[in-house]
Amino acid sequence: MNLINADAIKxxxxxxxVKPSLQRIKIYEFLTTQKSHPTVDEIFVSLAPxxxxxxxxxxxxxxxLFVEKKIITSILVEENEIRYDSDITNHGHFKCIKCKKVxxxxxxxxxxxxxxxxxxxxTEYHAYIKGICNKCL
Amino acid sequence: MNLINADAIKxxxxxxxVKPSLQRIKIYEFLTTQKSHPTVDEIFVSLAPxxxxxxxxxxxxxxxLFVEKKIITSILVEENEIRYDSDITNHGHFKCIKCKKVxxxxxxxxxxxxxxxxxxxxTEYHAYIKGICNKCL
DNA sequence: GTATCTGCAAAACATTTGCAATTCT
DNA sequence: AGAATTGCAAATGTTTTGCAGATAC
Numbered sequence: 001m002n003l004i005n006a007d008a009i010k011x012x013x014x015x016x017x018v019k020p021s022l023q024r025i026k027i028y029e030f031l032t033t034q035k036s037h038p039t040v041d042e043i044f045v046s047l048a049p050x051x052x053x054x055x056x057x058x059x060x061x062x063x064x065l066f067v068e069k070k071i072i073t074s075i076l077v078e079e080n081e082i083r084y085d086s087d088i089t090n091h092g093h094f095k096c097i098k099c100k101k102v103x104x105x106x107x108x109x110x111x112x113x114x115x116x117x118x119x120x121x122x123t124e125y126h127a128y129i130k131g132i133c134n135k136c137l
Numbered sequence: 138m139n140l141i142n143a144d145a146i147k148x149x150x151x152x153x154x155v156k157p158s159l160q161r162i163k164i165y166e167f168l169t170t171q172k173s174h175p176t177v178d179e180i181f182v183s184l185a186p187x188x189x190x191x192x193x194x195x196x197x198x199x200x201x202l203f204v205e206k207k208i209i210t211s212i213l214v215e216e217n218e219i220r221y222d223s224d225i226t227n228h229g230h231f232k233c234i235k236c237k238k239v240x241x242x243x244x245x246x247x248x249x250x251x252x253x254x255x256x257x258x259x260t261e262y263h264a265y266i267k268g269i270c271n272k273c274l
Numbered sequence: 275g276t277a278t279c280t281g282c283a284a285a286a287c288a289t290t291t292g293c294a295a296t297t298c299t
Numbered sequence: 300a301g302a303a304t305t306g307c308a309a310a311t312g313t314t315t316t317g318c319a320g321a322t323a324c
Contacts (some may be wrong), residue, residue, distance in 0.1 A: 021279065021322090040313080055281040060314065076213040080289085080313080094254055105253040109264055112249070116242040117231055122268035127246055131259035158297090158304065177288080192306040197289065217288075217314080 005029070016069045026051060027062050031072060031086040037093065037102040039081045077102060077128045090125050096133035103133065142166070153206045163188060164199050168209060168223040174230065174239040176218045214239060214265045227262050233270035240270065 009028050010020040018024060026047055030038070038046070044059045063084055066072040075083045077095040083102060085093075092107035109125035146165050147157040155161060163184055167175070175183070181196045200221055203209040212220050214232040220239060222230075229244035246262035 019278075019323090023280075053281075056313095057281055057283095057315085058279080061280080064315095074216065076216060079211065079213060079219045082216045082314090092251070094257065096257075097260065103253075105251050107249070107251055109266070112244070114229070114242050114244055114266075116240075117266065117268070119271040119274070120231065120233075120268050121274055122266055123234065124267040126266070127264045129246070129251075129254065129259055129263070130261040131254075131257050134256040137256070137258055156298090156303075160305075190306075193288095194290085194306055195304080198305080201290095219288090 012071065016071050018065060018069055018071065023051060023054060023058050024062050024065075027059065028066065028071070028086065031084055035087070035104070037075060037083040037085050039083055043084070073124075075102075075126070075128070077130070092127040092129065094129045094131065094133070096136055097130055098132050098136035101133065105129075149208065153208050155202060155206055155208065160188060160191060160195050161199050161202075164196065165203065165208070165223065168221055172224070172241070174212060174220040174222050176220055180221070210261075212239075212263070212265070214267070229264040229266065231266045231268065231270070233273055234267055235269050235273035238270065242266075 006025065006029075009025050009032070013020040013024060013028060027043060030043055030047060034046075036042075040056065040059050040063065043063075044054065044056050047059075048054050063072070063074075066084075067074050070088065072084050072086050073088050075085050075093055077083065077093055087104070090108040090110050092105045092109075094103045094105055095101070096103070107127050109127045110122070143162065143166075146162050146169070150157040150161060150165060164180060167180055167184060171183075173179075177193065177196050177200065180200075181191065181193050184196075185191050200209070200211075203221075204211050207225065209221050209223050210225050212222050212230055214220065214230055224241070227245040227247050229242045229246075231240045231242055232238070233240070244264050246264045247259070
């Protein structure tokens with residue numbers, strides 16, 4: 001992790017009212033550099049060697065805090081796992097049912113007016129697709 | 138439950154290779170008449186008075202069987218709950234974060250070609266939106 | 275020195291599994 | 300009787316909570 005990046009990450013956290021502790025910086029850095037939409041467990045396993053005292057509780061606490069502060073979003077593609085994404089712009093997610101990877105695709109559901117919801121106050125748009133990716137076909 | 142409906146339900150189950158036991162008929166009937174996208178718990182609580190020996194295991198078994206046989210689909214709008222829908226056509230779901238109800242909206246993501254996924258084999262399209270419904274505003 | 279943050283252990287839930295009892299044909 | 304279905308109890312897995320110790324300003 002280079003220092004320029006570290007400073008940029010600290011700034012994002014501070015600008016959103018989150019104190020930049022080492023654990024928080026590392027978790028946010030992991031999400032921004034690895035665009036793999038990791039689960040809590042994947043984040044924990046990846047960072048544990050470096051942050052030897054890290055606990056899953058802290059990963060949960062931190063991710064919930066980030067979501068609350070709208071620094072990241074949680075995404076659902078499978079019922080038994082919440083995944084996290086540091087890209088908070090509207091886009092879709094594609095999960096390959098063979099290799100289990102989750103890919104982004106550019107698609108903004110908010111751009112498609114939905115008549116039935118015209119009198120609702122919308123806070124979140126989500127689109128996801130499942131299938132088999134080109135590498136697995 | 139009228140008998141004409143019962144026969145129609147039996148036919149759907151049989152046509153899809155599912156033996157129409159009382160529990161299965163009642164669960165499928167509940168899903169088709171109550172278009173409320175219930176959770177396992179809601180289905181169990183609603184049917185338990187009528188089917189006094191019903192167990193949650195049977196509700197789980199039955200719903201998993203229905204999904205496997207593509208008689209119903211499971212939908213995700215919230216991380217801690219799987220909901221079920223007897224409408225298997227492509228459409229979207231809107232969850233009101235105040236009253237917690239889940240509404241349908243007509244929207245077929247498959248009609249919107251996504252260039253990045255043109256070389257993938259797609260099996261499922263999902264779109265969901267969160268916000269506050271007109272009744273709660 | 276007081277607030278906050280971290281992390282262990284336990285609790286809370288949802289879902290699955292093993293297996294015995296029941297039901298259906 | 301034989302095969303499938305049901306349902307209890309226990310196991311599994313994920314997320315949350317309570318709280319004590321560590322850290323930071």
